[in-house]
Amino acid sequence: MLEDEYERDRRRLPRHLRRRPEPEREFSFELRPAVRTDMPDVREIYNYYVTNSVVTFDEKRWTHAQWVEKFDHLTKLGLPFLVAVSPTGQILGYGLVSPWTGKSGFRYTVENSIYLGQAATGKGLGTALLQALVAACEEKGIREMVAVISDKGAEGSLALHERLGFVEVGRMGRVGYKFGRSLGTIYLQKHLNPKKKESILSRIRAR
Template sequence: MLEEEYSPRRQLPPHLRKKPEPEAPFAFSIRPATEADLPDIREIYNHYVANSTVTFDEKPTTLRALRSKFAHVRKLGFPWLVAQSPSGQILGYAYVYPWKEKAAYRYTVENSIYLRAASTGKGLGTALLAELIETSREAGVREIIAVIADRGAEASIAMHQRFGFEQIGHMGKVGYKFDRWLGTVLMQKSLKKR
């Protein structure tokens, strides 16, 4: 056997070691979504359907269903935004949807924000929510409701609180996914004074 197999590996002193390349800053731009973005949006959403309780959907969404929802949001003049990397990859999306279909609810929406798994924890959700609030205000929205799972979505609850959303309710054990009962936290933000 060779002696080098048993001797500890020698290292250069710290001042002679090659320094690691600095990580490129996380860059993105936010723009209105287009129908061409829907396959990426579906991929992001279906990741959460299969792997988390932040959505109570249990079956992946289809492109057809997503196109229908997207068309409805556009017809109402509500925002649907995407965050895009400099290379063109969709990193996340955010939109608002009518809270209820009855006409009296027409100024109240529910928001949704989903990020590609590798894009979490980098400020992208905060940037999307800030832009979503502003574009919702411009669209005439008066109230935004956030319906957030009461387990596994603590970061989302904290982010909404930073934007002035107030907890207005909690519903326990209203969803059943991955063999466990889940509840929802209801949060609300007023965009205009009455």
């Protein structure tokens, strides 16, 4: 009602005195490697999903120390950890890859994780982060990328991966439990085109 009254009052004014609605600001961002000082923002983005969704099966919020430890570990392995930053310096989202398992035979395979701040969803940022992760992994000699997605409440993530060429390779039912309900997982995989013959993970683990 108040908006209708405002619009009527605005129309009574001469055209040259009417206040024009401000145009929506164009959504823009820059992708760059994450640094340690990004971890508080990364933590807040992730913890939103811990407490409000089933896209992650974590039930306890992560601490700053946990994120710093993860960042240091991925940095040591030389694996991509990217953040999307607004023109004002706000962290809008992040994407990273982790080793598929700790066994050396899986050294050419990684699992990706992408999370966006609530104000940055539905604007193409997830696509940009996943594309950048794929390219970065190919530069480092990674051959396979895997995504493990909840079979409930993660339809957007599933659609994103399928658009970028990930193929469903399996499902597991009722292996998770959160918010009083059982959840399954969907496994998707994408074959990469590595630029190097050797994975960076194989060099680190050989030391």
